[in-house]
Amino acid sequence: xxxxxxxxxxxxYAAAIYMMLRRSIxxxxxxxxxLSNAANLLIFTAAGMDxxxxxxxxxxxxxxxxxxxxxxxxxxxxxxxxxxFGVLAFAVVLIHRAYEVVGADDMDQMKDTDT
Amino acid sequence: MLLAVLSGFLxxxxxxxxxxxxxxxxxxxxxxxxxALFIYFLSFIPEIADGxxxxxxxxxxxxxxxxxSFLVDGLSLLFVLLISGIGFFIVSYAGRYLEKxxxxxxxxxxxxxFMGSMLGLVLAxxxxxxxxxxxxxxxxxxxxxxxxxxxxxxxYCALQGLIVTVGGGLALLAGFVMLAMAxxxxxxxxxLAGEGLQEHAWYLPILLLVLAGAFTKSAQVPFHFWLPNxxxxxxxVSAYLHSATxxxxxxxxxxxxxxxLGGTDEWLLILSLFGGVTMLTGVFLAAxxxxxxxxxxxxxxxxxxxxxxxxxxxxxxxxIAAVTFLMAHSLYKGALFLxxxxxxxxxxxxxxLQTGGLRSALPVTTFFAAIAALSLGGVIPxxxxxxxxxxxxxxxxxxxxxxxxxxxAVATAILGVLVAAIVGIxxxxxxxxxxxxxxxxxxPPAMLAGPAVLGSLGLLFGLAPMLPEWGVLGAAAxxxxxxxxDVKLSLWHGINAPLMISAASLLLGLALxxxxxxxxAAFAWLDGVANSIGPERQYDRxxxxxxxxxxxxxxxxxNGYLRYYLLTILLxxxxxxxxxxxxxxxxxxxxxxxxxxxxxxxxxGMTLAAAAVAVTIRSRLGAVAxxxxxxxxxxxxxxxxxxxxxxxxxxxxxxxxxxxxxxxxFRLPGFLNLSSPLVRVRDAVxxxxxxxxxxxxxxxxxxxxxxxxxxxxxxxxSEPSGFGRNIVxxxxxxxxxxxxxxxxxxxxxxxxxxxxxxxxxAEDRK
Numbered sequence: 032x033x034x035x036x037x038x039x040x041x042x043x044y045a046a047a048i049y050m051m052l053r054r055s056i057x058x059x060x061x062x063x064x065x066l067s068n069a070a071n072l073l074i075f076t077a078a079g080m081d082x083x084x085x086x087x088x089x090x091x092x093x094x095x096x097x098x099x100x101x102x103x104x105x106x107x108x109x110x111x112x113x114x115x116f117g118v119l120a121f122a123v124v125l126i127h128r129a130y131e132v133v134g135a136d137d138m139d140q141m142k143d144t145d146t
Numbered sequence: 147m148l149l150a151v152l153s154g155f156l157x158x159x160x161x162x163x164x165x166x167x168x169x170x171x172x173x174x175x176x177x178x179x180x181x182a183l184f185i186y187f188l189s190f191i192p193e194i195a196d197g198x199x200x201x202x203x204x205x206x207x208x209x210x211x212x213x214x215s216f217l218v219d220g221l222s223l224l225f226v227l228l229i230s231g232i233g234f235f236i237v238s239y240a241g242r243y244l245e246k247x248x249x250x251x252x253x254x255x256x257x258x259x260f261m262g263s264m265l266g267l268v269l270a271x272x273x274x275x276x277x278x279x280x281x282x283x284x285x286x287x288x289x290x291x292x293x294x295x296x297x298x299x300x301x302y303c304a305l306q307g308l309i310v311t312v313g314g315g316l317a318l319l320a321g322f323v324m325l326a327m328a329x330x331x332x333x334x335x336x337x338l339a340g341e342g343l344q345e346h347a348w349y350l351p352i353l354l355l356v357l358a359g360a361f362t363k364s365a366q367v368p369f370h371f372w373l374p375n376x377x378x379x380x381x382x383v384s385a386y387l388h389s390a391t392x393x394x395x396x397x398x399x400x401x402x403x404x405x406x407l408g409g410t411d412e413w414l415l416i417l418s419l420f421g422g423v424t425m426l427t428g429v430f431l432a433a434x435x436x437x438x439x440x441x442x443x444x445x446x447x448x449x450x451x452x453x454x455x456x457x458x459x460x461x462x463x464x465x466i467a468a469v470t471f472l473m474a475h476s477l478y479k480g481a482l483f484l485x486x487x488x489x490x491x492x493x494x495x496x497x498x499l500q501t502g503g504l505r506s507a508l509p510v511t512t513f514f515a516a517i518a519a520l521s522l523g524g525v526i527p528x529x530x531x532x533x534x535x536x537x538x539x540x541x542x543x544x545x546x547x548x549x550x551x552x553x554x555a556v557a558t559a560i561l562g563v564l565v566a567a568i569v570g571i572x573x574x575x576x577x578x579x580x581x582x583x584x585x586x587x588x589x590p591p592a593m594l595a596g597p598a599v600l601g602s603l604g605l606l607f608g609l610a611p612m613l614p615e616w617g618v619l620g621a622a623a624x625x626x627x628x629x630x631x632d633v634k635l636s637l638w639h640g641i642n643a644p645l646m647i648s649a650a651s652l653l654l655g656l657a658l659x660x661x662x663x664x665x666x667a668a669f670a671w672l673d674g675v676a677n678s679i680g681p682e683r684q685y686d687r688x689x690x691x692x693x694x695x696x697x698x699x700x701x702x703x704x705n706g707y708l709r710y711y712l713l714t715i716l717l718x719x720x721x722x723x724x725x726x727x728x729x730x731x732x733x734x735x736x737x738x739x740x741x742x743x744x745x746x747x748x749x750x751g752m753t754l755a756a757a758a759v760a761v762t763i764r765s766r767l768g769a770v771a772x773x774x775x776x777x778x779x780x781x782x783x784x785x786x787x788x789x790x791x792x793x794x795x796x797x798x799x800x801x802x803x804x805x806x807x808x809x810x811x812f813r814l815p816g817f818l819n820l821s822s823p824l825v826r827v828r829d830a831v832x833x834x835x836x837x838x839x840x841x842x843x844x845x846x847x848x849x850x851x852x853x854x855x856x857x858x859x860x861x862x863x864s865e866p867s868g869f870g871r872n873i874v875x876x877x878x879x880x881x882x883x884x885x886x887x888x889x890x891x892x893x894x895x896x897x898x899x900x901x902x903x904x905x906x907x908a909e910d911r912k
Binding site: 032033034035036037038039040041042043044045046047048049050051052053054055057058059060061064065068069071072073075076077078080081082083084085086087088089090092093094095099100101102103104105106108109110112113114115116117118119120121123124125126127128130135136137138139 | 707708709712713716737738739741742746750753754757758760761766769773776777780783784786787788789790791792795796799802803806807810811813814815817818820821829830832833834836837838839840841844845847848855856857860861862864865866871872873874877878882885886889892893895896897899900903904906
C-alpha cells in the first residue's frame, strides 16, 4: 500500500506546485490546500499504514491488546490539519482584502508594497 | 605586560570623563599614560641590549591553542619606544590643537585605542593575536581619519583607507594560517626559529599573501594612493599614523618575518623592486605637491619604499640601514607633521604656496623645522645623514639588481633634498607672504614640545650615534637579521662613494629647489594621466563595479515575482536532492501493489481525479467542489488506515474550508488565463518533476528507520500515566500539550487577523 501512496502523494505534490506557480492568487490558495493535504499524507505514509488497528486502549485494560497504528504521527497530522485551516482562513480573507484594494486577481499587479 | 598592552584600551574607555574633569589640560593628563609606558619599556633596555628576549604568555583561547603571547626583542622594543614616546607628544599636542573642537573626548578614545592596538601589534608573538591587533589598527585608524565625519571627503578617504588595508588584511589572514600550518605553530617565534620555510611547497603563496597585507598597509605602489588621502585626519593623527605607527606596521611585519621568509630570490626581487619604485614615486609626487600635509605624506611613501627595499636587499648593511632609517624617519617626520599643525593653527596655512617669511613671527618653530628638514634631506651632522649614507652603501653592495636600485636611490636622494628644501626653507625664509591668519605669537608649549624634542633628538643622535645604537638599534638589527650583528654607527665614514653621492644630490636638489615652480609646471600633465588610469581611479572603478553588481544581483534575485522565487527554490531542491541521491547511490525499495484492496484503489483514484479536476477546470465552483471531494477522499484514507480521529477532523475542516471558499471567492473575478501555453508547459514539467522526486524520495525512505520511534512509550503510558484510552487524544492534550497550546495560539491569532481585516473593510466603506 505504501508504494501506491508514494505515487498518489507525488501526484498531489505535482498538482499543488503547478497551481502555486500560477499568476492568479486564488489558484495559489488552491495550491496551498493541495500542498497541505499532500504533506499530511506524506507523514501518514511514513509512519507505516495498518488496517483496522486504531490506537485505542480497550475498556478496563492498561495497554492495547496487540499492536496498534502509530499514534504520534496521527497526533502530528491532527495539529497540522487544524493549523492549516487557520492559515487558510487568514489567507482567504487577506486576498479578498487585497482584491478590494488592487482590483485584480493577478499577482503581477501587486508588485508594489504601497498600493 | 598584558596590562601595559591593554592600558590604552582601558584608558580609552574612560577618556571622555577624564577630559571633562581636567578641562583644557586634559592633553597633559592623558599623555601621562604613553609617558609611563615609555618609561616602563625603557626598563627593558639593559636586558635587550645584551641580546636577551623577554616573552610573556597568557591563555586566550586554550581550546584552539591560541594564546595571548608577547615578545620583547630589539625590533619590538624599538617600535614600542617610538609608539609610546611619540604618542606622549601627540596626545599632549592634540589637547591644545583640538582645544576648540567640540568632541575632543571622542578623539582621545580613538587615539588611545589606536595606540593600544599598535603596541599589541608590534609585541604580539601569536599570529592570531597579531592579526587581531593588525585589524584593530585598521579600524581605529578608519575612525581617526574620518574624525571630521561631517565632511564627505573625510568619510570617503577613511573608507578608502579601510577598504585597502582590510582587503590586504584578509590576504594576510590566509597567509598567516598557511604560515602556521607550514611552520607547525601559531607562535611566531617558533615558526621563525624552525628551518626550511623557504623550501616549503607553500612558500610562494605564503609570501604573496603576506606581502599583499604588508604592501597595502604600508602603502607600496600601487596601493600608495590611500595614504595621502588619510591626511583628511586632524594633524596630530597624521603625525602619529605616519611617523611611527599605522603605515610602519607593514614594514614591521616584513622585518619580523625576514629571518623566516627572507633571503630567497623572490623575497629580494619583489621587495627591493617594489620598495625602490615606491621610494621614487613617493618622493617625486612629494616634490610636485604644494599642500603642506600632502608633501609630507608623499615623503612618507618614499620612506616606506626605502624601508621595504632595504629589508628586501637583506644584507647586514641593509638591515642596519633599515632600522636606522626607521628611527630617523620617525623622529623627523613626527616633528615635521606637528610643525605642519602649527603652521595651520597659527598662520592658517595648508599650502606651501601661501607661506613664506614666517621666520620672524615664529622663530622657535622655524629653528626646529629647519633641523628636522635637515635630517629629512640627509645633511651632515643629522641622524638622517647616517641613515642615508647607510642606505646608499647598502644599495651599492646589493647582491642583485644593484644598478637599478642605485639609480632609483640616487634619483630619490636628489628629489629628497628638494622636498627637504620645500619643507625647511619655503615657509620660513624669503619675503614675507600674506598668510590667511596673522601669527601673533609662538605656538603654545604643549604644541612646541613635540617638534622640539623630536627634532633635537635627530641632531643629538647624529652627533652621538652610540646612544641609539647601544640602546635598541643594535638589538633591533639583530632581530631583523636573525643573528646578532655588530653595529657600529658613526657620523663620518671617510670620503667614499655614498658621501660623493650625498654631496652631489645636495647640490642638485638645492638647484632644483630654485626651479621648483618650473619643475611642477613641467609635470603638470601627469595629473590628467593619473585621473584617467591612476590606481585611485581603478579603486573608484572597482567600488562602482561592486555597487553595480550588487544592484544587478538584487534586481535579478529580488525580482518581486512569487513564481520566480518558487521556481528558484524548487529547482535548487531538485538539483540538491538529485546530487545527494547520486553521491550516496540511493535506490528505491521493491515496488509492490499486491496487498491493495479494491476500496482503497477506488478512494485513491477518486482523490487523484479530484485533484486533476481542481487543477484543470475553468470554473471556480468546480474547483472548490473538487477540492471538497479531494478532502473527503483523504479523510476516507485516514479512516481506512486506523486513524479515526484524524478522519473526523479532516471531514470537519474540509466542510468549513469549502464553505469559506464559496463565501469569499465568489466576490472575486472568475479565472482568467493569464499565462501563455509555453509557460504552462514549463510549469507542468517542473511540477511533475518535483512530484516525481517526492515519490522517489518516499519510495527510497519507506523502509528506512534510523531511530526507534517514541510511540511505544506513548502507547504504553497512555492509560497508566495519562488516564485516557484514546492514545491520540492523550498525546495531544497531555504528552504534547505545549504543541496544542501553540496551535490554539496560532488559531486565535488567525481569528484576530481575520476579524481585523473584516472591520477594516467596514471602515473603508464609511
